[in-house]
Amino acid sequence: MDGYQYAEDKKIVIFELDDVLFPSKDYLLQVYYLFAQFIEYIEQKDAKEIIGFMRLTYENEGEYEIFEKTAAQFNLDKTYRNNFELLHQNARLPLKLLLYKNMLEFLQELVIERKKIFIVTSGNPEEQLNKIKQTEWNGLEQYLTVFFADELNLPKSQIFGSILTSNDLTENEVLVVGANNLDEQQSKLINLPYIVSQEIYR
Incomplete structure (x- = not known):
């Protein structure tokens, strides 16, 4: 109508x-991308693998406990949760939300x-x-x-x-x-x- x-x-x-x-996913997926890039820089883990896992997890299971699932999958220290949460609050997105x-x-x-x-x-x-x-x-x-x-x-x-x-x-x-x-x-x-x-x- x-x-x-x-x-x-x-x-x-x-x-x-x-x-x-x-779409809320347009924000979340960019936050996940930035987090994956951060982890690659700090831990030398493949950002493409991380964002691929996070995207698939989000699409199949939603955002609930996505940090915990990602941390378990890639053996990340739980202290990175703070970085993950801060990115949600202040991330400078690569692309504007439309x-x-x-x-x-x-x-x-x-x-x-x-x-x-x-x-x-x-x-x-x-x-x-x-x-x-x-x-x-x-x-x-x-x-x-x-x-x-x-x-x-x-x-x-x-x-x-x-x-x-x-x-x-x-x-x-x-x-x-x-x-x-x-x-x-x-x-x-x-x-x-x-x-x-x-x-x-x-």
């Missing part, structure tokens, strides 16, 4: 970041129609900020207001409610665009209209 039809009668649209505006084409067009249309755009994102605040800084926004960054749920230590529903209150809006004047059950549940807690990002296309 044309994304703007969802937002035509809304004044605010709220987005999550990962797998809504861009918005999904449908979401880029949707955001551009929202700006043209003078709708307010908010991002309410979960996860490590430093990591999420690093993603935002390294995303190619095509000039849209000046129209974004961002809230980090973990930094505020608040459930998303409470942040959504605060956005409504501060903008003097009713539930029907806001749309939440997410990618998972948590986003949907948090929206429903305060009766906000919700759609998954995959429903939006041009």
Whole structure:
């Protein structure tokens, strides 16, 4: 469905970041690449083998305990976990993160129609900020207001409610665009209209 039809009668649209505006794997795989390069430099282990293992593990099993699995596979000292975690927070990516084409067009249309755009994102605040800084926004960054749920230590529903209150809006004047059950549940807690990002296309 044309994304703007969802937002035509809304004044605010709220987005999550990962797998809504861009694929989270585009960030993670670059972090894994940088980690593999670091290990090759320090330990003289083949970076191609390491990134190949990490990519396959991520694609088959997800990111859970990927450091532990990689450390076991390549006999890495557990102290490298700190380097791995720091890379998630401050990595300088080789390539900019690119918005999904449908979401880029949707955001551009929202700006043209003078709708307010908010991002309410979960996860490590430093990591999420690093993603935002390294995303190619095509000039849209000046129209974004961002809230980090973990930094505020608040459930998303409470942040959504605060956005409504501060903008003097009713539930029907806001749309939440997410990618998972948590986003949907948090929206429903305060009766906000919700759609998954995959429903939006041009």
